[in-house]
Amino acid sequence: MKRLSLFLFPIFLLQFWLGTAFSSFAFATAQAQLPATEDQDPVVLRVMVHERWFDGFRYLEQTAQEFERSHPGVRVEIQSSASAAGGQDKVKFVLAGRLPVDVTWIDITEFAAFLQEDVLLDLQEYFDRDPNWRPEDYFPQILDAIRNFDGHLYGLPSTFTPYVMYVNQSLLAQEGLAQPADDWTWKDLKRVARAVTRDLDEDGEADQWGISITQWLQALSPWIWQNGGRFLDENGRCALAEKEAIEAVDFLVDLLHREKLSSRDATFEAQLTFGAFQAGKTAFYGPVGYWETYRFKDIGRLQWDWPQAMGWQPTLQKGVGEQRKWQLPEVEGAWAAQSYAVQDRQALQQVLAARLAGFRNGRIGESEMMQSVGGGKHPLTLFRQRGDLEAADGRLWPDWMYLAGLLQTEPGWVLAELFGPGEAIAGLESGFRQSLAQAEVQGFRWDVMPLPRGKETATAVAMRFYVVPKTSRHPQLAYEFVRALAGDTMQAGLARIGNGVPGLKRAALSRDFLKPTVPPHRERVFLDVLENARFMPVEVNWREIEKQTKAVFEDAIRLGRRSAEEVCVEAAALANETLDRERWLLQRPPLPRSWFLYAQYSPAALFLLWFLSRRLRSKDRLAAREERAAWWFLTPWVLGFLLFLAGPALVSAILSFSEWSPVRDPDSARWLAGHQYQRLWQDGTFHDSLRITAYYAVFAVPLQLGLALLLALLLKPRFPGVGAFRTLFYLPTIISPVILGAVWRWLFAGKQGLEQGLFNQLLALFGIAGPDWLEDPVWVVPAFVLLSLWSVGAQMLVFLAGLQGVDPRLYEAARLDGAGAWARFRNVTLPAISPLLLFNLIMGLIQAFQVFAQAYVMTGGGPGNESRFLVLYLYEQGFRFLRMGYASTLAWVLFAVVLLLSLLILRSSSKWVHYAGAGR
C-alpha cells in the first residue's frame, strides 16, 4: 500500500498540473505573441517611473528613444508604475519581488527607509567616472537631499517643489487690501486674514476666510521650523514637545479654531473636490507645493486663441499666410492650439502696427496682442541669459520676469523686431496690466508668494528622484538612463506641463518652467525660497512617524478637540516609541537561516509523511478503493491548502512573533518573541481601529441583513421586469471596490467645497443641511455604513434563493389558519430561512471586519484615525511602513476576533436557527 502511494503522488502532481494546463497553455500562447527579447541581445533596460496616463509620458518615450539611438543595441522597456496604491507601494512590491528593474523613482520621504533596507545602488562611483557630470547643473540643496550620510549621491531629481503660499489677489483687492510683501510675517498673515474673514450671508458662520491651511505633516513642518522648532533633537529624540513646536501648532489652532480665520478645507486627501480657495473664498492657501498650479492654471490664463478673439482669421488665412498646425510636439496647451506660418511679412507688419496703436491706447488687451507668429528667427536673447535673471532686482523681478518671458514668445519678438525692444516692452507692459485687470473680472487672479516668516525662514520640499535598484542587471546603462531622465528633454518637458520644478537648473530658468502666459506669474518664487528649504529627518521609519504624528495632530489642527500642547506631547511620545523600537529591533537575534523555506513547506512535508505512513483504515476492498478515489478527488484542494494556505499561514504566524521588511530577504527577519502581541495593548492606533471596525460592524451587519431581506421579499413575487430589478439591486456588488470608493467619494462631497455631493443635494431637497461626510469624525463611519448598504446584492440573492425554496404549502396552511401577512412572515418565512440568516450573518461579519479598499480610496483613514479600519491599518504597517511582522500580528488578531464572534453566533444559533426536518 505504502509503495503504491509513493508511486501515486507524482501522478497527483501531474493531475494538478493538468488541471491548470488550460491556463498555462492560454498564457503561453498569449506571451508567445510578444517578441521574445530576453536579456541576451538586445540589452533590455527596464524602467519604471511615470505612469502611462501621465501627461508627460511622451517625454519619457522621447527620452527612451533618444537613449536607444545613442546606445545602439539597447532597448528601453517602460513599465507601468501603477500609482494606484498610494504611489510608492508598487515600487515596494517590485523591489520586494526582486524584479530586474533597472531604473525606478522614489519619494524623498522614503529615502531613509530604502537606504536602510539596502536596496538602492550607490551611484557615487558612476558619477565620479563620468566626465560629463557637472553637479552645478542641479540645485545644490536638491542634490544634497539625495546623498547618504557619507555624501554619496544615489540618484538625480525628477521634479521637486518647495512649499509656498498661494494668494487670491482678486479677493485681496476686493477687500481693499494690499498683497503683503514677500518678507511678510505670521503677524501680517493674521492681520490680513482677520480683515478678509467675513460672514457674507450672515448665518453666524464665516463663509469667506483669510486662509485655507493645509494639514498634512510636510505642510505643517514649515510652521514648526519657522518658529525655531524641530522634529529631532541632537540626540535623535523627537523634539515636537518643545516649546517652539507647541507654539507653532498653537498658532494654527488659533487660526483654525479660536479665531476661525481658516476654512477647514484643504486636506490633501480631499484634493479632488473643489476647494474653498478655488471657489474664490479664501485669500491664502498653503503651505502647498507647485502641483496645485496644475489645478488652477486654466483660471486666469491668458487667451491665445487670438484669431477668434480678433475676428482676424479670414484675413489672415486669405491674405497673409497659410494656416498650419504647429509641428513641435512639445508646444503645450494654448501654444499647441494653432499657430500661423506667416509668409507675407509686410502684411503682418501693417496689421501689427495697427494693433499696437490700439494696444497703446489701451483699446486692445494683451490677450489680443498675443499672437503666435512663426518664423525662423530666434527670439530676443536680451533677457534670456541666466545672469540677467539673477541680477534682476528682487522687488521688480516678477513683472520683469513676466515681461521678459513675454518677449521670448513669438509675438514678443515680432513686436521687438518691428518696434525695437524698448517699445515692445512698454507695449507688453501695458498689455500685462490690462490682462491682470481682466483676470480680476473673473474674481480669481492668483499667484504664489513665499510663506510668511516666523522667528526663522524655512520651507519644506517635496520631491521624487530617479534611482537604480540593486537588482539592476545593467547598472552602468541604468546610471546613464538616470542621467538622461534628469537631462534636458525630460526636464524641460516636465517643466512645460507643469509637473513641478525641474531639478535641472537650466530647465528651471527657462521659459519652459517660467511659462509667461500661464499663471502663476511668479514661478520664480519656487526657486527663490529654495535656499531656505529643509528636509524631514532621515530616519528609517519616518513614514510611520509621519502618519502617527499627522493622526495625532489632526485632533488639534483639523478637529480642534485637543490643545496644541496635548497633541505635541503625545506625538513626541509616540515618535520616540517608534524610534526606540526601530533601534531596539536591530539588536534582536535573527531567525534561523532559511526559516521561510521550512515553514512554507513543512505542512506539505508533514502531510506527505502522514499520507505515506498511514494505513487505509477502511477494511474491505471496495471501501479502500473509495477512500483512495476520494483523495484523488481532493488532490487539487489539498495541494492548494498545503502550499497556499497552510504554509503561508505558518509563515505568517512566525512573522507575527518577529519583524521583517518585505523588501529584504526573509533571512533578515528578527525574532521578537511576544513583543508584537504586547505592543497591541499600548498601540492607540490599533485600539482606535478595532473600535471603529467594531462600531462599523455593529451597524453595517444588521442593516445589511435587514435591507437584503427586504429586497428579497420584494423581488420574490414574479412580475414583469423582475429580472431587471434583480439585476439592478445586484449590480453594485459587481463593481470593484476601487470604483465604488471613487464614485462614492464624490457622492459624499461635503459643504466646504464648491458644490454639494449628490447626497447632500438630496438632503437639501428636504431642507436638511448634510454634514461634511468624509471630513467629519461623527459622520465618516456612518458614511461607510451607507456605502455598505449599497452592496447587499449577494446577501439578497441568498435570501431570494431561500425564499423561493420555501414550500408553498406552508403558506397555504398558515393562510387557512387565518394568519395575517406579518404572522406568516414571522412563523413561516423566518424559520424557513433562518439557516440562511445565519449564513449571511457570518459572511457579513467576516466582510465587515475586512473593509479595506473603500476606506483606502475614500478617506485613507482620516480624519484623525476615525476611519482607519483594522485592515487598512494592517496594510499600512505591512506595505507602507514595511513592518510585515506587526502586520501579521494584526492579521492574526483580526482572525481571532472574527473566529470568536463567529463561534459565539454559532453557539447561539441553536436557539434561533430552525433546520427543516431531515438532517442538514
Place this chain on the structure above:
Amino acid sequence: MTANAGPRGLAKGLHRALLLVLAAAFLLPLLWMVAASLQPQGKALEYGMFQFPEGLHPENYPQALAQMGGFGRLLLNTTLLTLACIAGQLFCCSLAGYAFARLRFPGRDGLFLLVLATMMLPPQVLAIPQFLFFRQLGLIDTFYPLILPTVLGGAPFFIFLFRQYFLTLPVELAEAARVDGCGFFGTYFRIMLPLAKPVVGTVAIFTFLATWNDFWAPLIYLNSEDKQTLSLALASFNQSYRVAVEWLMAGSSVILAPCALVYFLTQGWFLRGVRLSGKG
C-alpha cells in the same frame, strides 16, 4: 409559486412603490457615474447631476481607453485570466465538492470543517507569504500567482456550493452508474457533473465577477506593461488628481458593462444554483 405577501390591490401598489423608491436609491450612484462620464473635461462636479449645459461628450470614452494604454491587450489579458480561473475553479471545486458529498472516507467531515474554516483566514494573513513563495519559484510578473491560489484551495465557498448540490442528487443515480461499470471518476464526470449545471453556472459567474474586478493581486504580482489587467489600468488613474473624473467614470462604465450584461443574461441560472445548493 405562490407569493407569500400575495400583493394585490393596495398591497400591490405599496409593493411597487417601495420597490421603485429602493430602485431609485440604488440606481442614482450608477446614473451619476454614467452622467459624469459624459460631461466635458473638468466639469462633472461643477454641473448638477443631469445638467448638460455643454452637451454630451461621448469622446471621453475613447480618450479614457486610450489613457489606459493598449485596451486590446488589457481586454485579452483580463479575459484569458478570467477564463483560466473559471475553468480551474469549476474543475477543482466540483471534484472536492463531490468527494465531500458522495465519497465515504474516514475524516471526511473533519476535513470539510477545515475547508469552511479557511474561509475565515483574512487574505492579508496570506498575502505576503504567498508572495514570498511565488518569488522563490520565480513566478512574479506571471499570471500563475493570480490563478493558482484562487483555483487550488482558495474557494471554500464554491466547494461548499458543490457539496450541497451533490447532496441533493439521489444516491441511487451514482450507484446505478457504478453497477454499470463506471469508475468513481466516470460517475462524477459523466453522470453527476452534467447534472450540476446550475451550480456550474453559479460558480462560473461568481468567479467571472471576482476575477474581472480583482485589483489587489494584479497590483502586487503584475508588473510588465503587457501583462496589465483592466481593473489595474483603471485603478492606476483613480488616485490621480491629474486625471479627469470624467475619464475615470467612463473607464468604470466600460469595465462594468460586460459584468452587468453577463449577470443580467444569466441571473436565472445563478439564482437556481444558489437555491438548489441551499436546500441540503
